Amino acid sequence: MLSNIGHGELRGHIFCRDGGSKWLNFGYRPWSAICNRQSQVVMASSAALRITNLRRHLDSADRVNKPTGVNPAGASINVKVASEVSEALSLGHAVVALESTIISHGMPYPQNLRTAKEVESIVRENGAVPATIAILDGVPCIGLSAEELERLATLGTKAQKTARRDIAYVVAKGGNGATTVSATMFLASTVGINVFVTGGIGGVHRHGESTMDISSDITALGRTPIAVICAGVKSILDIPRTLEYLETQGVFVAAYKTNEFPAFFTASSGCKVPCRVDTPEDCASLIEATIKLKLESGILIGVPIPQEHSATGHIIESAINQALNEAREKNISGNAQTPFLLARVNELTGGASLASNIALVKNNACIGARVAVALAQLRENSQRKQEIE
Numbered sequence: 001m002l003s004n005i006g007h008g009e010l011r012g013h014i015f016c017r018d019g020g021s022k023w024l025n026f027g028y029r030p031w032s033a034i035c036n037r038q039s040q041v042v043m044a045s046s047a048a049l050r051i052t053n054l055r056r057h058l059d060s061a062d063r064v065n066k067p068t069g070v071n072p073a074g075a076s077i078n079v080k081v082a083s084e085v086s087e088a089l090s091l092g093h094a095v096v097a098l099e100s101t102i103i104s105h106g107m108p109y110p111q112n113l114r115t116a117k118e119v120e121s122i123v124r125e126n127g128a129v130p131a132t133i134a135i136l137d138g139v140p141c142i143g144l145s146a147e148e149l150e151r152l153a154t155l156g157t158k159a160q161k162t163a164r165r166d167i168a169y170v171v172a173k174g175g176n177g178a179t180t181v182s183a184t185m186f187l188a189s190t191v192g193i194n195v196f197v198t199g200g201i202g203g204v205h206r207h208g209e210s211t212m213d214i215s216s217d218i219t220a221l222g223r224t225p226i227a228v229i230c231a232g233v234k235s236i237l238d239i240p241r242t243l244e245y246l247e248t249q250g251v252f253v254a255a256y257k258t259n260e261f262p263a264f265f266t267a268s269s270g271c272k273v274p275c276r277v278d279t280p281e282d283c284a285s286l287i288e289a290t291i292k293l294k295l296e297s298g299i300l301i302g303v304p305i306p307q308e309h310s311a312t313g314h315i316i317e318s319a320i321n322q323a324l325n326e327a328r329e330k331n332i333s334g335n336a337q338t339p340f341l342l343a344r345v346n347e348l349t350g351g352a353s354l355a356s357n358i359a360l361v362k363n364n365a366c367i368g369a370r371v372a373v374a375l376a377q378l379r380e381n382s383q384r385k386q387e388i389e
Contacts, residue, residue, distance in 0.1 A: 079139070079187075080139050081142045082145070084143060085191075092376055093129065093376055094195075096195050096365070096372050097193045098133065098184070098197055098198070099132075099198050100134040101178045102115075103178060104152060104159040104178035105157055106342070106357070109153050113150055115358055116149055120149075122362055122365040122369065123197070125369075127370070127372075131193060132144045135170050135175070136176055137176065138171050138175060140171065152178065160177045161177075162177030162178060162183050165182075180216075181201050181202060181220070182219075186220065195229065200235075200360075201217045201218075201233055202216070202217040202237070203215055203241075203245070204237060204241040204245055205237055208241060218246055218251070222246075222249030223296060225291055225296050226298050227283065228299070229283075229301050229367055231262050231303055231360040233263070236320050236324070236341045239261065246300065249297070251300055255277070256278075256283070257276070258276065258302075258304055259272060259273065264305070265356050280371045280373070283374065284374035285378065286299060305359065305363065309359035315349060315352075316353060318348075319344075323344035323345050327341060
């Protein structure tokens with residue numbers, strides 16, 4: 001557990017093999033010095049360091065808070081980390097970040113609440129702790145309670161769709177924000193969460209070569225050390241150009257149990273990937289190597305939608321083209337375009353696209369949780385090996 005004591009002294013609650021515990025001041029000491037102080041200490045290799053990074057990102061001032069899962073980020077800005085998430089991070093257990101835009105803007109109430117709860121349950125069933133991320137009353141929240149989930153679901157589109165660029169604005173005005181992929185990546189990474197599950201990421205929009213409409217998800221992936229588990233790029237986008245831009249940003253792209261990058265509603269896009277990973281352990285090794293190399297960039301792991309839920313490609317493509325034409329006619333652009341297109345495609349396909357969307361998110365949650373567990377196990381085994389040596 002982490003808390004703030006005194007003036008600027010960040011302390012970590014570290015757990016020993018004999019079941020005891022003690023407080024250790026690590027505010028301005030090298031991380032390696034802490035880890036080497038006692039070989040019996042078992043704790044997450046990066047959680048504490050990421051908490052201090054979060055303080056630096058949001059504000060440099062300190063304040064005293066009760067150790068209830070609210071981590072201080074400054075005199076007037078707090079970041080609330082759910083106690084379940086905080087404990088899991090401090091112990092090195094598996095944690096999976098989840099975005100909240102899909103709850104507020106992805107589907108109507110109460111279907112959105114039901115889906116959010118089901119996705120969190122799938123993460124837990126597969127051995128990890130879910131951390132749905134949102135901004136409520138100006139406070140970034142890492143992990144939501146049942147009441148907070150319901151509040152966000154009932155707010156719906158009244159909650160601001162919040163990308164990375166919007167975080168400071170929503171916090172400053174004390175607003176409610178549903179985090180997109182880019183914002184969720186940022187907040188998750190700063191507290192040491194290395195695995196993030198979503199439906200699909202944004203990318204280069206069709207005709208993006210002339211409109212320059214490119215999602216901030218891509219640039220965020222290029223500078224955020226986190227693994228994103230998804231069903232590929234939303235098929236309303238230009239997938240080949242998106243993959244090219246991901247390469248430009250230094251983002252490593254892999255596909256799970258396939259050699260082709262998935263196309264969200266369908267399993268194949270016709271675009272080859274540079275790497276195929278076949279097990280959660282393969283994914284974990286890739287993530288850990290990226291972090292140890294300090295590349296400071298993200299990893300995108302595309303998981304194909306299960307075949308039984310895959311929509312017929314030409315039907316979806318036809319609906320997408322019609323929705324794109326309607327968006328142009330109505331001058332819908334910017335961050336309003338994707339919600340409009342997804343909703344319109346769902347209407348044109350008689351609800352088939354939304355059903356497929358929910359199915360692929362649940363599948364991603366299952367795979368993502370297993371990857372997070374494999375990553376935690378990999379680190380535990382590495383720690384034990386170091387202790388023996």
